[in-house]
Amino acid sequence: MDSEIALKQEIAWASHLSLQACLLPPPRGGSCGNYARCVNQILQGINNMQLWLRVPLEKSDSMDEETSDATCNNLSSRLTDSWEWWNSFRLLCEHHSQLFVALDILSSLPSSNSLGRWFGEPVRAAIILTDSFLTNARGFPCLSKRHQKLITGFFNHSVQIVISGSLVHDISQGSIEGLPISNNDINFEGTPIRHPLRPYLDYIAYLYQRMDPLPEQERFELGYRDFLQSPLQPLMDNLEAQTYETFEKDTVKYSQYQRAVCEALLDRVPDERASTTRTVLMVVGAGRGPLVRASLQAAEETGRKLKVYAVEKNPNAVVTLHSLVKLEGWEDMVTIISGDMRCWDAPEKADILVSELLGSFGDNELSPECLDGAQRFLKPDGISIPSSYTSFIQPVTASKLYNDVKSHRDLAHFETAYVVKLHRVARLAPSQPVFTFNHPEYSDKKSNQRYKKLRFEMPADTGSAMVHGFAGYFDATLYKDVHLGIEPTTATPNMFSWFPIFFPLRRPLCVPMGSPVEVLLWRCCGATKVWYEWCVTEPSPSPLHNSNGRSYWVGL
Numbered sequence: 001m002d003s004e005i006a007l008k009q010e011i012a013w014a015s016h017l018s019l020q021a022c023l024l025p026p027p028r029g030g031s032c033g034n035y036a037r038c039v040n041q042i043l044q045g046i047n048n049m050q051l052w053l054r055v056p057l058e059k060s061d062s063m064d065e066e067t068s069d070a071t072c073n074n075l076s077s078r079l080t081d082s083w084e085w086w087n088s089f090r091l092l093c094e095h096h097s098q099l100f101v102a103l104d105i106l107s108s109l110p111s112s113n114s115l116g117r118w119f120g121e122p123v124r125a126a127i128i129l130t131d132s133f134l135t136n137a138r139g140f141p142c143l144s145k146r147h148q149k150l151i152t153g154f155f156n157h158s159v160q161i162v163i164s165g166s167l168v169h170d171i172s173q174g175s176i177e178g179l180p181i182s183n184n185d186i187n188f189e190g191t192p193i194r195h196p197l198r199p200y201l202d203y204i205a206y207l208y209q210r211m212d213p214l215p216e217q218e219r220f221e222l223g224y225r226d227f228l229q230s231p232l233q234p235l236m237d238n239l240e241a242q243t244y245e246t247f248e249k250d251t252v253k254y255s256q257y258q259r260a261v262c263e264a265l266l267d268r269v270p271d272e273r274a275s276t277t278r279t280v281l282m283v284v285g286a287g288r289g290p291l292v293r294a295s296l297q298a299a300e301e302t303g304r305k306l307k308v309y310a311v312e313k314n315p316n317a318v319v320t321l322h323s324l325v326k327l328e329g330w331e332d333m334v335t336i337i338s339g340d341m342r343c344w345d346a347p348e349k350a351d352i353l354v355s356e357l358l359g360s361f362g363d364n365e366l367s368p369e370c371l372d373g374a375q376r377f378l379k380p381d382g383i384s385i386p387s388s389y390t391s392f393i394q395p396v397t398a399s400k401l402y403n404d405v406k407s408h409r410d411l412a413h414f415e416t417a418y419v420v421k422l423h424r425v426a427r428l429a430p431s432q433p434v435f436t437f438n439h440p441e442y443s444d445k446k447s448n449q450r451y452k453k454l455r456f457e458m459p460a461d462t463g464s465a466m467v468h469g470f471a472g473y474f475d476a477t478l479y480k481d482v483h484l485g486i487e488p489t490t491a492t493p494n495m496f497s498w499f500p501i502f503f504p505l506r507r508p509l510c511v512p513m514g515s516p517v518e519v520l521l522w523r524c525c526g527a528t529k530v531w532y533e534w535c536v537t538e539p540s541p542s543p544l545h546n547s548n549g550r551s552y553w554v555g556l
């Protein structure tokens, strides 16, 4: 019962001071269920108060103690890792969005995979005990390489660092001398004073200062981290000027396209015919013209002659496209077509078809359906850039995303795929390919419907984990060896046009250590829409998500 009394005292103190957060000591010898019940009452009773549950980053003796509570008894016999304790606790609190974790960092650390799980959990603070510090050659505190890496990871995830314990390093000789003295080190009489734990703080500050600054693009994207966005619908909707403007800033994407067009032109037109052959290239879904520019630059670079058709269905973008062609003096080379590529009656056939109709999950902006229409006017031996694209998924812990979806309190939001700059997530297993589309595709049996069953095995030393959904990516082959994509292991460096996609699960899936995760995904096509359905079958079945596209679909 000690811990319950401590808990009540802590809460009383915190609410008296109108604190926003309160750090809960772990229950010692008390009842786990009763403790959770108490926390639930507080979470319900005090609006907006955050409760930070203190969990050791190791197996803790307190967890093995006999308790009177059945839940806790079962728990203690099963527990091999403190994540399980936290998990049981948050299940008892129904994934409450105000319940957070403060991790006690001890001198030994679990494996990297085991640690990695915490980056998808709501960790607010890391409490480093002074006896976890090592001693460097000069007698000062320092941390092991693994601890340093962990702390840097916490900095990257805005986890507050707390130093706790007593001074266990004898640094009397070098205390003040040689170290900068801040105003906080001087008392009102001007005499230098130091907090006894100051050497530990200095070391943590040193680790922070040593970190590489965020690249400019990452800084720009800070506000998008873990923020759920609805995917674009460039076929059904007309994109706004601002959206095109953002696309056009991504020079990496266009230089990959330029490289692909260069290689295609060189393959298609040998040097001896370069001055006599004019290649017909069609940019389908030209937007405001960046791929037209990249194609013309490729022609100049390779010394090939080009005739370009720019097909675009968004009338607003077509206006800008006309201005661009006039401004650049491309009138003799570029013909603008205002209309939908699926029903355009082309006056001639194309040697090369260039498009960028890709979503975060590759086919989710309906590139397959659009290019099916466009391949009618590609020569039988013509080239499509991209020539193929594949989607990928992997299971993730993402408690913040789960709570954000849950906050809408409806089914539809749990059956929607979101575009999101993933940050506070733990990627639990390597990603695997889902659906592939090739272009052109002349097969009689051609269908854009797909079905895939995937089985993910988490590394054995991860332990148990919580899956809140699946992160999705794509990789596209533009032409031969030129690719672009966002799949984490092969992602095109410095390209920022796409964030990953996230398929949530209605009920978070608890995966026991060593159990595989089996997931089924469908791409379904109707007369007016395309949609995905998904479910999990192992370790325990989930409901089928988005049956018949009832919650989320992409309009044709």
Ligand SMILES: C[S@@+](CC[C@H](N)C(=O)[O-])C[C@H]1O[C@@H](n2cnc3c(N)ncnc32)[C@H](O)[C@@H]1O
Residues within 6 Å of the ligand: 234, 235, 238, 239, 244, 247, 248, 284, 285, 286, 287, 288, 289, 290, 291, 311, 312, 313, 314, 317, 339, 340, 341, 342, 356, 357, 358, 370
């Ligand atoms: C993702 S944007 C790419 C725009 C531009 N190519 C770029 O890279 O910046 C896709 C463009 O294709 C256009 N689009 C989509 N489906 C189309 C269709 N069926 N026919 C013509 N244009 C289409 C959209 O209006 C949009 O401008």
